[in-house]
Amino acid sequence: MSKLTKRYGPVTALDGIDLVVPRGVTFGFLGPNGAGKTTAIRLLMGFVRPTAGTARLWGHDCWRDGVRARADLGFLVPADALYPDMSGEALLDYMASLSAKPPVLRRLLLDALELGNDALGRRLNTYSKGMKQKLALTAAMQTSPALLVLDEPTDGLDPLIQRSFEGVLRDLRDRGTTIFMSSHDLAEVERTCERVAIIRDGRVVAEQTIADLKDLHRRVAEIIFAGAVPEGLDSLAGVHVVEREGSRVVLALGDSVTPLLQFLGDRDDVVDLLLSPPRLEDIFLGFYDSSRNGHDTGEPIGSSNAPELAARMRE
Numbered sequence: 001m002s003k004l005t006k007r008y009g010p011v012t013a014l015d016g017i018d019l020v021v022p023r024g025v026t027f028g029f030l031g032p033n034g035a036g037k038t039t040a041i042r043l044l045m046g047f048v049r050p051t052a053g054t055a056r057l058w059g060h061d062c063w064r065d066g067v068r069a070r071a072d073l074g075f076l077v078p079a080d081a082l083y084p085d086m087s088g089e090a091l092l093d094y095m096a097s098l099s100a101k102p103p104v105l106r107r108l109l110l111d112a113l114e115l116g117n118d119a120l121g122r123r124l125n126t127y128s129k130g131m132k133q134k135l136a137l138t139a140a141m142q143t144s145p146a147l148l149v150l151d152e153p154t155d156g157l158d159p160l161i162q163r164s165f166e167g168v169l170r171d172l173r174d175r176g177t178t179i180f181m182s183s184h185d186l187a188e189v190e191r192t193c194e195r196v197a198i199i200r201d202g203r204v205v206a207e208q209t210i211a212d213l214k215d216l217h218r219r220v221a222e223i224i225f226a227g228a229v230p231e232g233l234d235s236l237a238g239v240h241v242v243e244r245e246g247s248r249v250v251l252a253l254g255d256s257v258t259p260l261l262q263f264l265g266d267r268d269d270v271v272d273l274l275l276s277p278p279r280l281e282d283i284f285l286g287f288y289d290s291s292r293n294g295h296d297t298g299e300p301i302g303s304s305n306a307p308e309l310a311a312r313m314r315e
Contacts, residue, residue, distance in 0.1 A: 003053035006039050013039040015202040016053060021195075026169060026179040028193035028210075030186070030284055036202040037182045041151055044180075045075060057147065074099075074145035076153055079132035084125035088115070088135050091124065095139040103142035110138060112164045113157075130156040137165065141172070148172070150181040154188060166192050186284055198284060213283050220276045221251040221260060226269040236263055247271070 006014040014036045021027045031037045042048045043055045046066035055062040060069035083091060096103040110116075113134040124132065133156040141148060154162045169179060169192055183189050189196060190210060197207040206213065220242070223229075229249045234241045238254020253260065257275065264270050 001040070001044075001053070001055050004040070004043060004050055004055055005052040006036075006043060006048065007051045012202055014043070014050075017199070017202070017204045019197055019204055019207060021178065021180055023178050024173065024176045025195055026173045026181065026193045028189040028196035029180060029182045029199065030189065030196055031182075031199035032184075035199045037199060038151065039202075040199070041149060041182065044149060046070065072146040074140040074143065074148045076140045076148075076150045077136050078151075079129060079136045079156065082124050082132055082136060085123060087123055088120035088127070091135065092120070092139055092142060096143055099143045099145070101143040101145075105144050106138060106142040109141055109168065112168050113137060113161055114164075130158065130161075133157055134161070141168075144172075144175075144177070146177060148177060148179045148181075150179065152183055153181055154183070154185060162188065219253045219257070221253055221257075222248070222272075222274040222276075223251070223264070223270060224248050224272040225267075226271050230267070230269075233260075233263065236260060 001017055001019045003016045003018060004014055005012070005016050017036075017040070029037055029040070039048070040055075043050055044057065044062055046062045046069065049063050057069040057073065058071075060066075062069045086094070092103065092106060096106075110120075115131065115134045115138065119127070119131060124135070127135070133154075137150075137153060140150070154165060157165065166188065173179060173194075181189075181193070193210065195207070195209050196213070197204050199205070225247045227247060229244050229247060233239060233249065233251065236259040238256060239260055240252045241249060242252050243250040251260065253275075264273065
């Protein structure tokens with residue numbers, strides 16, 4: 001995507017975003033409803049025409065040369081858009097015929113998603129939401145396309161099936177498949193994706209590996225003492241007191257936990273200690289907290305603002 005812009009009258013859904021997805025990675029595209037995720041995906045699929053800028057797949061313009069751009073692409077069709085009068089097997093055969101490629105992954109996907117032959121023989125209007133989602137995923141991925149575009153892929157799946165599906169994604173990535181996925185489940189993205197882009201108000205405000213994003217944020221420690229919280233914690237190198245109440249204290253930590261551990265090692269009144277690594281969810285919310293609090297800088301609330309962020313996360 002290069003300077004990709006989409007306006008609907010006075011509303012700017014996408015505001016000149018630049019984004020390159022490397023081949024052979026699982027790439028997460030994150031943002032709340034209304035941030036521009038679905039608009040970006042619709043532009044990639046050639047469903048709508050950009051107001052300005054370009055979207056390209058494999059070097060082909062998605063609007064002007066859409067057939068070639070989508071020649072080796074699997075797209076997750078919304079489950080409620082599937083043909084209700086078709087059987088599951090008939091729909092899979094029809095979708096495979098559109099790509100003119102054999103469904104080499106169909107059996108693997110049906111097994112992983114636990115969609116049996118009895119279900120495939122039934123019409124889709126008898127399917128539950130979860131069964132439709134399983135069928136839509138199988139239809140999108142069965143021909144082993146080079147690129148998968150998945151919008152909320154695990155919506156409606158139970159946790160066990162979700163984990164099985166994540167294993168399939170990892171296997172496909174290891175084979176060289178490029179996976180571009182949008183999801184509200186940040187824990188799923190953290191488990192599955194190598195890189196992420198965070199979009200806010202139609203603009204990409206971050207694009208990094210998950211590991212690099214975590215490096216920008218501090219860990220949080222929660223400690224419970226037998227009595228009152230001792231003095232001196234806020235004088236430790238890299239340690240900031242976020243919250244103090246009775247015998248409990250919450251701290252934001254710098255690059256090293258050694259000063260804190262040395263301090264606690266000399267005491268015998270520590271009842272409990274919880275050290276939490278940075279989570280993608282906290283980082284994601286940090287970008288949106290900066291906007292909600294009037295600091296629309298496009299920057300996360302990172303290490304310099306960790307105490308404020310950690311406090312708000314516990315409200």
